[in-house]
Amino acid sequence: MGRKYFGTDGVRGRVGEDPITPDFVMRLGHATGRVLAARVSESSRFKAGERPAVLIGKDTRVSGYMLEAALEAGFAAAGVDVCLVGPMPTPAIAYLTRALRLQAGIVISASHNPYYDNGIKFFSARGTKLPDEMESEIEAMLDEPLTCVPSAALGRARRIDDADGRYIEFCKSTFPFELDLRGLKIVVDCANGAAYHIAAHVFHELGAEVSTIGSEPNGLNINQDVGATAPAALRAAVLAQAADLGIALDGDADRVLMVDAAGNLYDGDQLLLAVVRSRLRQGPVAGVVGTLMSNLALEHALERLKIPFVRSAVGDRYVMDALRQKGWLYGGENSGHILCLDRHSTGDGIVSALQVLSALREAGGSLQQLLSDLKLYPQVLINVALSKGFPWQNHPLIGAVLGEVESELDGCGRVLLRASGTEPLLRVMVEGQDSQTVTLSAEKLAAAVRQAVAG
Numbered sequence: 001m002g003r004k005y006f007g008t009d010g011v012r013g014r015v016g017e018d019p020i021t022p023d024f025v026m027r028l029g030h031a032t033g034r035v036l037a038a039r040v041s042e043s044s045r046f047k048a049g050e051r052p053a054v055l056i057g058k059d060t061r062v063s064g065y066m067l068e069a070a071l072e073a074g075f076a077a078a079g080v081d082v083c084l085v086g087p088m089p090t091p092a093i094a095y096l097t098r099a100l101r102l103q104a105g106i107v108i109s110a111s112h113n114p115y116y117d118n119g120i121k122f123f124s125a126r127g128t129k130l131p132d133e134m135e136s137e138i139e140a141m142l143d144e145p146l147t148c149v150p151s152a153a154l155g156r157a158r159r160i161d162d163a164d165g166r167y168i169e170f171c172k173s174t175f176p177f178e179l180d181l182r183g184l185k186i187v188v189d190c191a192n193g194a195a196y197h198i199a200a201h202v203f204h205e206l207g208a209e210v211s212t213i214g215s216e217p218n219g220l221n222i223n224q225d226v227g228a229t230a231p232a233a234l235r236a237a238v239l240a241q242a243a244d245l246g247i248a249l250d251g252d253a254d255r256v257l258m259v260d261a262a263g264n265l266y267d268g269d270q271l272l273l274a275v276v277r278s279r280l281r282q283g284p285v286a287g288v289v290g291t292l293m294s295n296l297a298l299e300h301a302l303e304r305l306k307i308p309f310v311r312s313a314v315g316d317r318y319v320m321d322a323l324r325q326k327g328w329l330y331g332g333e334n335s336g337h338i339l340c341l342d343r344h345s346t347g348d349g350i351v352s353a354l355q356v357l358s359a360l361r362e363a364g365g366s367l368q369q370l371l372s373d374l375k376l377y378p379q380v381l382i383n384v385a386l387s388k389g390f391p392w393q394n395h396p397l398i399g400a401v402l403g404e405v406e407s408e409l410d411g412c413g414r415v416l417l418r419a420s421g422t423e424p425l426l427r428v429m430v431e432g433q434d435s436q437t438v439t440l441s442a443e444k445l446a447a448a449v450r451q452a453v454a455g
Contacts, residue, residue: 003132003135003136003139004139005019005028005139005142006135006139007421007422008314008315008317008318008421008422009111009119009121009129009315009317009421010107010119010120010121010122011028011120011121012110012113012117012118012119012120012422013117013118013119014116014117015061015063015067015116015117015118020063020067020117020119022067022069022070023070025067025070025071025074025120026070026071026073026074026077026146027074027142027146028071028074028120028138028142029070029071029072029073029074029075029078029106030074030077030078030147031078031138031139031141031142031144032054032074032075032078032104032106032122032138032141033054033074033075033077033078033080033155034078034141034144035134035137035138035141036052036054036078036080036103036104037051037052037079037080039052039103040103051079051080051153052080052081052102052103053080053081053082053083053102053103054075054080054082054083054097054102054103054104054105054106055082055083055084055085055093055096055097055100055104055105055106055160056068056071056072056082056083056084056085056105056106056107056108057084057085057086057087057088057089057090057092057093057096057105057106057107057108057194058086058087058088058107058108058109058194059087059090059107059108059109059110059193059222059252060087060192060193060194060196060217060219060222060251061108061110061115061118061219061222061251062115062220063115063116063118064087064108064109064118067108067118067120068084068108071106071108071120072084072157074146075155076154076155076157077147077148077149077154077155078149078155079149079153079154079155080103080155081155081156081157081158082155082156082157082158083100083102083158083159083160084157084158084159084160085159085163086159086163087194087196087197087217088163088164088167088194088198089167089194089195089198089249089252089253089254089348089349089350090107090109090111090121090194090252090253090254090346091253091254091344091346091347091349091350091351092163092167092170092194092198092253093105093106093107093123094123094127094128094344094345094346095127095166095167095170095344095345096163096166096167097124097125097127098125098126098127098345099166099170100160101125102125103125104122104123104124104125104130105122105123105124105127106120106121106122106123107120107121107122107123107252108120109121109194109251109252110251110422111250111251111252111254111255111422112191112223112227112228112229112250112251112255113223113251113422113423114222114223114224115219115220115221115223115224117423119422122135123346126345127344127345127346128320128346129316129317129320129346164197164198167198168198168201168202168205171198171202171348171350171354172202172205172206172354174340174343174344174351174354174355175206175354175357176358176361179362180206180207180361181203181206181207181208181357181361182208183207184207184208184209184244184245184357185208185209185211185241185242185243185244185245186203186208186209186210186211186244186246186247187210187211187212187213187234187237187238187241187243187245187246187247187259188200188203188210188211188212188213188215188246188247188249189214189226189227189228189233189237189246189247189248189249190212190214190215190226190227190249190253191214191222191223191226191227191228191229191248191249191250191251191253192214192215192216192217192218192221192222192223192224192226192227192251193214193217193222193223193227193249193250193251193252193253194251194253195249195253195349195350196212196214196215196216196217197215198350199212199247199249199253199350200212200215202350202354203247203353206354211237211241211243213226213233213234213237214226214227214233222251223250223251226248227248227249227250227251228248228249228250228255228256228257228336228349229250231248231257231259231265234246234247234248234257234259235259235263235265238260238261238263239263242261243261244260244261245258245260245261245367246258246259246260247259247349247353248336249349249350250336250349253348253349253350254337254347254348254349255268255333255335255336255337255338255347256268256271256336256338256349256352256353257271257336258271258353258356258367260366260367260368261366262368264367264368266367266371267334267335267376268332268333268334268335268336268337268338269290269294269295269297269298269332269334269376270298270371270374270376271332271338271352271356272288272298272330272331272332272338273298273302273371273374274356274359274360274370274371275330275338275340275352275355275356275359276288276302276305276307276330277305277359277370278355278358278359278362278363279329279330279342280305280307281362285305285307285329285330286308286326286327286328286329287307287308287309287310287326287328288302288307288308288309288310288328288330289309289310289311289312289322289323289326289328289330289331289339290309290310290311290312290319290331290332290333290334291311291312291313291314291315291318291319291333291334292311292313292314292416292418293314293333293334293335293381293416293429294311294333294334295334295376295377295379295431296377296414296431297374297375297376297377298374298376301373301374310322310326314418314421315333315421316332316333316339316346316347319331319332319333319337319339320339320346323339323341328341332347332352334379336352338352338355340352340355343355377413377431377432377433378431378432378433378434378435378438378439379429379430379431379438380430380431380438380441380442380443381427381428381429381442382427382428382429382442382445383420383423383425383426383427383428384425384426384428384446384449384450384453385424385425385453386424386425386426386453387424387453390453392417392419392449392452392453395452397451398417398445398448398449398452400448401444401445401448402417402445402448405430405441405444405445408437408441409430409432409437409441412432412433412434413430413431413432413433413437413438413441414429414430414431414432415429415430415431415441415445416428416429416430416431417429417445417449426449428442428445428446428449429442430442430445
């Protein structure tokens with residue numbers, strides 16, 4: 001069954017526009033609750049009449065209050081208990097759902113998008129993204145009328161007051177006990193998002209001297225000129241404070257980029273390689289999963305290490321699917337989603353940063369020294385606005401220019417066109433050995449897409 005509402009990372013859109021409306025979100029909570037209740041009633045693990053329970057967290061968008069209330073009402077009407085934690089990183093919800101033995105975790109967030117967008121994403125009881133078949137089951141239930149269980153069976157809500165401390169301790173537990181961060185001066189950019197009250201404590205309690213930027217959310221400034229999607233702010237702060245490192249999270253803290261003392265930026269491909277090399281010193285690494293956007297230099301570096309590498313579709317859920325199929329532990333995206341399944345069930349910006357810091361402590365030296373032999377190929381990504389349903393795949397102008405660009409690269413690069421799973425955009429990516437050729441090719445192809453869309 002095709003999914004009408006669920007994209008690559010849950011349901012997402014502009015607040016106030018379908019589907020991110022109070023009415024739809026309440027129905028989504030109700031539908032999800034009914035699916036969970038049916039599964040609980042069929043499970044031998046639960047006593048008769050026992051209610052399922054879910055965890056709801058959110059980032060710092062002002063719309064989170066409204067959507068949280070709508071979800072809570074929908075779940076309660078379906079007879080599902082709700083645990084509330086307020087603003088928390090997406091991976092914290094994955095961890096806490098598993099730790100508290102709940103039936104699902106729900107995050108109200110649009111990740112790296114602007115404040116006026118929001119979304120609902122789900123985690124299973126195991127702390128992983130919901131499988132496609134369950135999302136399809138929820139979508140089918142959305143067509144059913146919204147009903148209410150008898151009053152005695154209504155779900156109840158309670159707040160988890162120690163969620164912050166639980167998650168901070170979990171993050172610290174993923175860092176080797178015999179190591180610490182003493183002597184390091186770190187700037188952490190929280191993107192005015194969900195980690196604003198979490199991230200600094202983790203690194204400080206491991207011994208680092210920590211300062212923060214992007215840690216004063218007001219409901220409207222999430223991801224605004226800060227965070228992993230705007231790393232210039234972190235670079236400036238690292239240089240101004242003469243810090244050793246900078247760590248940039250995004251609005252829901254599931255991705256990370258880093259900056260060294262010289263202001264050099266390190267993306268997800270580079271950080272993933274640092275982690276994999278560290279693990280390789282401890283034993284064999286079965287393989288690594290990247291995406292269609294992963295830089296060719298990463299693939300070649302892994303070849304030299306004799307580590308198998310495969311590419312999935314773009315999106316951390318697809319990286320996870322490939323890891324499960326292969327039985328591997330490590331994967332990621334150049335945007336900063338990094339999966340270390342020996343440490344967490346999902347991508348986690350803070351935990352990923354700790355794995356890189358662990359690699360630095362073990363090897364000594366700086367990030368620049370650790371990754372000096374990884375020379376990324378020039379890669380240009382241009383986002384072009386798309387009207388809904390525009391048939392870009394079969395447009396003759398786009399196809400013709402795409403063919404021209406591929407001929408110009410002459411086998412020494414890659415071209416990728418893909419529609420975003422979270423925004424109305426077509427992502428135009430060109431990668432190759434020559435920076436000028438790559439830039440001109442990307443601009444040429446993006447201009448063709450704009451012309452085609454304009455008609």
